[in-house]
Amino acid sequence: MIGLEGVSAQALSDTIGAIYDCALDPQLWPETCRKIAGLCESTGGGICVHDMRHVQNDQLFVFGYQPEFLEKLGSQYAQSPMAAADIVASVGDVSILSTDRQELLESRFYRDVLAPFALTDMIWFPALRTGGRMASLHASRKEQAPHYQQLEIGLFKLLSPHVCRALTISDALDIRTLRSEMLEKTLDVLSAGVFLAARDGRVVYMNEAAERQVKAGTSIRILNNRLDPVDPAASAALSMAIDRAARDDDSAGANQRSLAIPSGNGAGYIATLLPVQRGQRADIVAPFAASVAIFMQDPLEAPMLPGEAFARLHKLTGGELRVLLALAQGLGAKEAADMLGISEPTVRTHLQHMFAKTNTLRQADLLRLLQSSTPAVRAP
Structure with a gap:
């Protein structure tokens, strides 16, 4: 086990207890993030939520940063070394920016994002993934402070399973940005x-x-x-x-x-x-x-017939109905395949089966049939 010299057993126990308290009371996360950062002598830290689908980076419970830095980090997060590392990292894997110090110093991310705010290093780990979003806990150091070493990496490795469990237990802390x-x-x-x-x-x-x-x-x-x-x-x-x-x-x-x-x-x-x-x-x-x-x-768009009823009426399979509802959103065959996690040929096979079952010849005719099969009710 990596040594944790300088960190008392009592401090570790108190911090781990605080992490689990956050599972039931998210209001405690700001203080707990400060406690974790304090153990590794960091000047800033917190929890970030990265939305890879919408290319957003929301900062939760952060401290020790200027608003301008958070705005710049958010706008350039997708091109940062952190985003690149997290693509291949598993939940709980600890990373530091200074793994290759020379490469970091020569990077545009360092020049444009870190250096203007006197930040020299960051340590973090992915703590929760839900769909296209990921939460990570991080800490950072400013100029004059040394880069993170094995002591801090070992500390984060020890704490990461507890943070991950706390986030999972609370189903993303009730944070609406971490949607199911x-x-x-x-x-x-x-x-x-x-x-x-x-x-x-x-x-x-x-x-x-x-x-x-x-x-x-x-x-x-x-x-x-x-x-x-x-x-x-x-x-x-x-x-x-x-x-x-x-x-x-x-x-x-x-x-x-x-x-x-x-x-x-x-x-x-x-x-x-x-x-x-x-x-x-x-x-x-x-x-x-x-x-x-x-x-x-859009008031000009009639509501669609409930999918299950339409499927029963025309004896569609579950797979065919999923394809139909995807296409009804205006998606093409390739987009529907990507969204549903199937191949484009499978989408087209389902379409041919639905044409036969509904006596239609084209996708436009099939969607018009779905659109016209609406309940005879008006919005109040």
Whole structure:
């Protein structure tokens, strides 16, 4: 076992106990991160959430950094040595930036991100993976401090299993930015755009339909990581509605949770807002917890028939139905194959079977049949 000279058994025991306390009370993570950093004589640290799908890097419970550094790290994280190392690392594997000091000093990441803020080294390990997102715990040192050595690596190796277990036990600490993979896949199937926003209006999640709405840019866009309707009046109304929903202030306009988000061509979306947490839960995870769910629906798009009923009607298999629902989102055969984790030829085979079962000849005809098989009901 690697020696941990200078670290007392009592300090280790207290730190491990604090880590497990965080599993039940995430408010304790900031102090626990400071405790871990203190054991390895670090000036900064915390927990980061890396979203490889949306190329985002959210900082949770961090300390010891200038806001400008966190912004620069977030914008360049995907090209950093940390991101490259984590692609091949397993959960709990400890890494340091200075493994190859000369290579680090010559890197653009060091020159552009670390050096301007006098940071010389970072130590970290991936602690939890959920779908396309990963949480890692890290610490850092500034100029005049030595690079991390085997003592600090050994300490992080000793603590990493406990941090990983604590995150797993609490199912990502109730941090909404670490979504369950099952929930993410479910939301991605919905035809309505789903945005989850924090109390300050920052968007912490978008499903695939929401991403398409933002990419279209005709009615809604993302500005400074917040939803920003193109129409100025709608922008002000949405901002106020998000604030009210986040506070769950029924007396401040409970009947105004739906509003129009027009576009410049006379169309647009209907936004419906719902609070997703109440009371003290809003204080647990600072600004990264989702406080408001915003459903953005195009009123010209008829709701789809429930998949199970359509499948039973036409005797579709489960695999065929999954392909159909993926294609109904506007995906091509290759995109549907990638999303479902199957080959493109398999998607096309399923399509041929569905053509035969539904008496259609083309994909467009099949999707029109699905679209036209809607319940005869109107939204209230």
